[in-house]
Amino acid sequence: MAMITTNNRYLIVLDDVWQAAAWDQLKVAFPHDNGEEGSILITTRSHEVAKNCCTSPNDPVYEMKRLQMDDSEKLFFKTVFESGKCPNDLLKVSNAILARCNGLPLAIVSIGRMLARRQDKTSAEWQAVCDRLGSELETNPTLEGMRRILALSYNDLPYHLKACFLYLCAFPEDFEIRRGSLIRRWAAEGLIIGMYDRSLEEIAQICLDEIVSRNIIIPGQIGCSGKIKSCKVHDIMLEVIIAKSVKENFISFLGSSQYNTTAGHDKVRRLSIHPGGTQEKRTFSSKNIVHTRSLTILNSTEKPVLIKFSRLILLRVLDLEGCGWLRNKDLKDICKLSLLRYLSLRNTAISQLPNAVGKLKELVTLDVRETSVVEFPKGITWLQNLNHLLVGGYSYYTRTRSVKHFWWNDGAKVPRGLGNMCALQRISHVDISTEKSSNAMGELGKLRQLTRLCVVNRKEAKLWKPFAKSLDELSNSLRYLMVVDASEKVEELKFLAYLKNPPLSLQSLHLVGRLTRLPGWVSSLSNLASLSLRQTYQLAKDSFEVLAKLPSLVSLKLYDKGYTGRALFEEGWFPQLKQLVVDNLVQLEELSFRGGAPNLERLTLYFPCVPRGGVNGIGKEKLRKLREVEFFGVVIESIFEQVCEAAKEYPNHLKVTREDRPTTTTEAAQGQGAVSRSQPIRWICLH
Known part of the structure; x- marks a missing residue:
């Protein structure tokens, strides 16, 4: 090979390389410096293999998109x-x-x-x-080639990832699987092997990243760090792993058309009930489900026939997200399932947890987000193994989830005794708007494993005092902090400036409420990767420069009066910034890129009116780096057209989304070529 390629022009194609080691063995046969004489094209399913094949770490990898x-x-x-x-x-x-x-x-x-x-x-x-595509895949000889290729993707997985991948078929077709929920369920199921220096969730995250890198699942939302926030399983691959799961009695199904079976197995260990089942009564009456350790019922409007929680005494995982039939009275039997490690009642009609929830001594995750729960019972403090206590909800200002904020009317009050829950790692969102709940926050300092904390106050400033004291004691452990002041009073968040031991290890900080300036310690947050500000419009002009010099800042989101004045990205500012969201900044005077934010990849612009100084500096060099641009509200036509031209030049690189609206007479008179903020008519998406 070396003789053939020397002093000759060539194109060599290596198709479907599976292992980095294979390329390491082959590359010695090729010239180290191809110059302009030759090219080598390598295709692979693995992103890690692709990066390994690059001649330098900065070489781009061309990612094939699915067909439109x-x-x-x-x-x-x-x-x-x-x-x-x-x-x-x-x-x-x-x-x-x-x-x-x-x-x-x-x-x-x-x-x-x-x-x-x-x-x-x-x-x-x-x-x-x-x-019946699933059965066709299993039996039709014409599909043998596809079946074999898809099976290779599964068979090539390391042993510890096969069970994790099979577990994805517990979720219905087209269901958006959230990263956090998935890794917590993996851990609760015992599918993750622990290490002395890492938590089960950290190991689960590594496993998910490895599965994603093999391109056998469809990424959904991508975070500013490049990690996925959600994913889906391709319908065809889902059929393959469902068949595999049924055969191995890994997960049994009801309501999943041709897989409405347990393949003759006597013991149902994991049961997933998909919407639309027509044979539930007949199937359930003939199956032994008392050994079931995991039950998943998602987005169901009617309670499955013969489901009796009191009989499922071996359950470790119970996910009832979106079940419209679930009521408070159902919790009486659920609270008797003493082996439960994971319980999700998310997006249900539950409004009150019984004190008996404290009997679930093994519980690690309790998720009551998007419910009507506004206060936790005293029994919650008996859960000394609980890692994740999740409550509250989110609302979205636009049609994409990149612009998301916590709806501060949600949240739940907590009782005294919180300090007994020594295993807590995450609490969100706690409402401290009563004196009892506020005083309970004074016990947070005892929770030395706490890494994520979200707190809301809708009343007077004095209720922040116990919380502020605890923050001083959590300075070493906190990695994520969200503080929401919904009182709409002047400078209710000023207590943050007077912390004796501020949380300098923060990686993510979200502030909602009026401030005249950022706390001085923000400039020392060397590890801060994500920052969002909402309704902090009284910030001093020098605050933007403070943010610009944060060395690790990857994501900056400015929402709803989150900043006033000129947002100027000067040369050398925001060196690591990859995501910028500018949403509904009524008093924004100008947005200008003057050589700053050289690594910006994702830009979301939502203008209620055109900034007086416009939007400047989005030149060709900036557009070459951008991967996604979203336009909402009032759209500046000149900027939109400039971005669209770049999208045509880089068709597989830049995605452009726009909410299209008719232009009003008033805005046309402004001479900005803007589009009005009335009800959207349609979407334009270029990529």
Whole structure:
């Protein structure tokens, strides 16, 4: 190979490289300096392998995107029909099939070939194939190639990741799986092996990152650090792991069409009930579910027939998120499940937890977010193994989740005795608007494992005093802090400036409430990666320069009067910033990039009116680095057109989203070419 490539022009393609070691063995045969004489193209499923194949750490990796619907249709119709055109009566079912393929060329071509061989090309026949795609994958020889390739992705996983990956089929099709919930469930299920210097959640996060790097799940929201916040399983891959799971009795299913079975196994160890099951009564009556250790029922409107929580005494994981039928009275039996380690009642009609919740001595995670729970009972303080106490809710100002904030009317009051919960690592969101709950905050200093804390106060400033005292005692452990003052009084957050031992190890800080200046210790937050400010519009002008010099700041979100004046990104400022959200800053005078924020990748702009000084400095060099730009509210046409031109130049690199609105006479007169902030008509998305 070395002789052939020397002094010759060449293009070498290495397709589907699985291991970095394979490239390490091959690369010695190629010239170390290709110059302009040759190129080597390597394809792989693993991001880690791709980075290892780069000649330098800064070399870009071209990530193949899934096909858009137009391209999917062209490929599918060309595979199925000689003419490349689809009859009108098959268009609807074709779209349903393509939706399940989700832009994956392998699936589109394989299923297209299978349908092309069928003589009966009717809508009913194709719909039947779409509905029973899982069984077709198992039995149809035409799909053998796809089945084998997909199975390789599973078989190549290390042993410790196979169970974690199979576990993803507990979630229904198209369900957005949140990272935090998933890793806490993995830990509660015993799928994660602990290490002496890391928590189970930290190890679970490493496992998830490794699965993501293999491109066998679909990333959803991506955080500013590059880690995923949510994910989905591709419909075709989901069929593969469901079949594998049923065969190995890893997870059993009800309401999942062709997998409404436990494959003859007597003991159901994990049970996932998907919406829309029609055979629940018949199936349940013939199955032994008393050995079930994990029960998942998501987004269900009716209680499954014959589910009796009192019988499921071996349950360790119970996830009832979105179950509209769940009521307070159901908690009586749930609180008798003494082995429970994970309990999610999120987004249900629950309004009050019984004191008996304190009997769940093994509980590690209690999630009552997006419920009507406003106060925890005294029994909550008996849970000495509890790591995560989650309450409250979020609302979104735009249609994307990059602009998200805590809805401060939510939150729950806590009782005295909080200091007994020595295992607590995360508390959110605590409402200290009563004297009893405020005094309970004085015990936080005893919780030396506490790393994440969110606190809300809707009353007078004196209620912050016990909390402030505890903050001084938590300076070494806290990594995430959110402080919300919803009283709308002047400078209610000024107590933060007088902390004796401020939390200098913070990695994430979120402040809501009026301030004249940032606490002096903010400039010393060398590890701070994420900062958001809301309604802090009285901040002094020098506050922006303080933020600009934070060495590790990756994400900056300025919401709803979070900043007043000119936001200037000077040369050398914000060296690590990757995400900037400017949302509803009514008094923003100018947004200008003057050489600052050289690594900015994601930009969200939501203007209620055009800043007087405009938006400047988004030049070609800046656009070359950007990966995603979102426009909402009043859109400055010149900036939007400039970004769109860059998106055409970098089609696989820059994604542009815009909320399109009609221009009003008043705004047109401003000469800014802006779009009004009335009800949105449609979306434009370029990528």
